[in-house]
Amino acid sequence: MVKSGASSGNKGWSRIAPALNRMFSARPRFSTGREFVPYVKHAVARRQVLLKSAEKYGTPQYALDEDILVQRARLFRDSFRKHVKRSRFLYAFKSNDLPYMIRKLKSEGFDADVASMFELMLALKLGFRRIIFTAPVKSAEEIDFAVRNADRVVLNVDNLDEIDSIIAAVARLRPKAKVRISFRIRPEGKTGWSKFGLSAAELKRAVKKVLAQSSLVWYGVHFHSSWNSTPEAHVANIRMLGSILRSGFRQSDLFGLGFVDIGGGFLAEGSxxxxxxxxxxxxxxxxxxxxxxxxxxLDRICVDDVDGIDVFASAICDAFRKHITLPLGRPDIELWAEPGRFISSVPTCILFKVVSVRDGKVFVDGGINLVGSASFEYEFFPVVNLSRPLLKMRRSVIYGPLCDPDDRWGNHCFGRECRKGDVLAVLHQGAYAFSTAWRWQRPVAAYVAFSGKTIRLVKHEESFSQRYAGCRF
Ligand SMILES: Cc1ncc(COP(=O)(O)O)c(C=O)c1O
Structure with a gap:
């Protein structure tokens, strides 16, 4: 037991001690692998198409199951629409910017959430008509481009300096459409200051500046909190926003307000x-x-408990009515959400081939450059030996080819002992993997999409000339 305030006057320690005690007494829920069997079964059921894809297009490759993508997009949309008819869904490009996949989401009625010039250009190229542009820093070039496309883009303002830049750009470019402005609010949570968004006090100043401009409309408010396994943070943020809007503004200020955007941050199950x-x-x-x-x-796996999206939707929509539309007397205000990970993670797996087995360790032909982080040091995703599958998890340390000791896909595999030539699938690799891939040592792999038995190559592997395009030799 760690004693609070162990040494006199040591306030820092006395604050940490209760947290340490909580950590020590926590009882981890260890997994034997059973919790992941439904996902493994799903992959095994698609084994023939995945093996064929590996053979035809080579490994490593990203493989997207289009049917699952559509299922998840509909599940998300329908879960919210059931409670709030006036809800919209803006897919977060940053989680996976594969154009083929985004087009599919567009056809399911999704709008676009972008965070940079390239994402904005992609959204426009794909024909999106409702785009929200959110980033803590927007360059002058990005602001100009968004203002020029004001009929399709809502600028989600992050800080007071940005408003001045927008006002200057509008005066210079004189767009035909009014520029729709939303404000990202910084949730006043336990973590204190963050680099994102405006405080409640700053919001008042920001709104005043916007309302003074006839070419701008205050159109929305926004927050985002990441990595939620329950709807608690979303509900707390909606409550906070409701209180800011009710106490800080007159009805006339809120006249143009068209939406409250609750961001993304809905964890996907299966990790x-x-x-x-x-x-x-x-x-x-x-x-x-x-x-x-x-x-x-230390290598054992703990199960992540994540509430179903129906639980999120029901709690969030209740809070939206209770704190926003009812007290403001504004049933016309829309609920916007920006899911990324929930939609994109589960439908994609990465396929590898075993290149060698030595000292009981397995070496595959794809590295963590494909996901752009050493996340497998702390996260677990099921790995399935598609060549010789089993619904049982066994210890098997799997290394990639990079010159980096952290280039590892974990310590477990569902399948018989791996042999040279086996094809492995790392499941649920669609979010923050292709979009965050490193350009380190190896090419960005090909992306394949399949539906039933039909397989399509939707992005080929990066070539030598693409890698070094623009370089002087
Ligand atoms: C503003 C904003 N919206 C949406 C998202 C998507 O979050 P997620 O992929 O966790 O749903 C992010 C992720 O960082 C974000 O910053």
């Missing part, structure tokens, strides 16, 4: 956390490192 990355696990990891050994316990 786990490596024990060493949990609170208790990291304490034990530090202790075992100090003792010069590493226990296998």
């Amino acid at each position: 786990g956390t490596v024990f060493s990355a949990t609170g208790k696990g990291s304490l034990l990891a530090a202790a075992s490192a100090a003792g010069g050994s590493r226990s296998a316990l």
